[in-house]
Amino acid sequence: GGLTSPDRSCYEAWIFAIAQAQHFIYIEQQFFIADHVDPAVCNKLGKAILKRVEAARAAGRSFRVYFLTNPSGFGLNVPKWIAADVNLCETFTRQSLHQGPNSLHALIAQLLEGSGIDASEYLSVCGLHRAGRSPAGEWKESGCYVHAKICIVDDAVAIVGSANANDRSFTGDGDSEMGAILCDDQNAIEAPMGGEQAKVSPTVRSFRIKLWSAWLGLSSDGGEWCSPDSVSDPVHPKTWHRIWRATAAHNQKLLEDVFDTTPSDSISTKDELEGRKRAAAKPRDPERLTRSSQPPQQLTSESWKTEGLRGQLLEFPMKFLNNRSKQSWQCKILSSTSLTKQCLL
Numbered sequence: 001g002g003l004t005s006p007d008r009s010c011y012e013a014w015i016f017a018i019a020q021a022q023h024f025i026y027i028e029q030q031f032f033i034a035d036h037v038d039p040a041v042c043n044k045l046g047k048a049i050l051k052r053v054e055a056a057r058a059a060g061r062s063f064r065v066y067f068l069t070n071p072s073g074f075g076l077n078v079p080k081w082i083a084a085d086v087n088l089c090e091t092f093t094r095q096s097l098h099q100g101p102n103s104l105h106a107l108i109a110q111l112l113e114g115s116g117i118d119a120s121e122y123l124s125v126c127g128l129h130r131a132g133r134s135p136a137g138e139w140k141e142s143g144c145y146v147h148a149k150i151c152i153v154d155d156a157v158a159i160v161g162s163a164n165a166n167d168r169s170f171t172g173d174g175d176s177e178m179g180a181i182l183c184d185d186q187n188a189i190e191a192p193m194g195g196e197q198a199k200v201s202p203t204v205r206s207f208r209i210k211l212w213s214a215w216l217g218l219s220s221d222g223g224e225w226c227s228p229d230s231v232s233d234p235v236h237p238k239t240w241h242r243i244w245r246a247t248a249a250h251n252q253k254l255l256e257d258v259f260d261t262t263p264s265d266s267i268s269t270k271d272e273l274e275g276r277k278r279a280a281a282k283p284r285d286p287e288r289l290t291r292s293s294q295p296p297q298q299l300t301s302e303s304w305k306t307e308g309l310r311g312q313l314l315e316f317p318m319k320f321l322n323n324r325s326k327q328s329w330q331c332k333i334l335s336s337t338s339l340t341k342q343c344l345l
Helices: 009-019 045-059 080-097 104-111 202-216 237-258 270-279 286-290 329-336 338-344
Strands: 024-029 064-068 123-133 139-143 149-153 157-161 179-183 189-193 196-200 313-315
Touching (some): 009 045, 009 149, 045 104, 123 237, 149 202, 179 202, 189 202, 237 286
Parallel strands (some): 024 064
Antiparallel strands (some): 123 139, 157 179, 189 196
């Protein structure tokens, strides 16, 4: 008994679902390390996503790729001997998504070259962050560590399981993984998709809206812009630009203005980040974090400074920790050793 060859069904499910995408892909992942960022990586997830963007562009369709992942171990406490492994995986995740010439962001930008369209029309990379007053009365901020492994495609299918988007989970000869596929073809309903109607699974659609309501701080009494109904169409420009991306950008600006340790373009190395943590600068006017917020589309270049946090969504700054010349010696050794990379990635 037993398997005679590696079981790659988790990987095959992700690849198959992404290959069917016509409207959007939503991914929550602890790590995302795909073939386009390093020749040592075998899985084709990045290229599969890029093909769907390319197909949508050729057909003149709007297409969105939502990523929710981790910038750099925020919200995660691990022993020092594990931290180097985690830091390396997070470095490769950033390079896979939005840092460097081989990132998904850069490759989408190449597809759009000469069109006048920015890659942000297709790709959004975010994390989760929170802030509040501790029982001792001190204002604190911390990342919410994303440990989920979720892929939702077109509100028609969802994959939920234990597999990270990397070779260690996907090749079948690394970690043992399991997963479930959610779909509901027999009970499909019509729902808005890019301003038109499309067949979706009511179960998957409800699952996505519940997730987004938590991340965006939506509530049933939130009105047109701040209720779960406001994200019913995940492709529409209103949802993409004026709710999802506007909320993520607002939260990032606000937290960066209050705390010195929030992910920002001004922090290019891990040493700088750790130095700011040790300095423990006093938060600047933290009371504004809890003030009621205007609808995100009404925030201006000045008004965001007086508005409160909206949910937990945080836009990833493109230059955050992008200086690899000052990596720790542990990361440099790990990233230069092919066998170690194979084990980690």
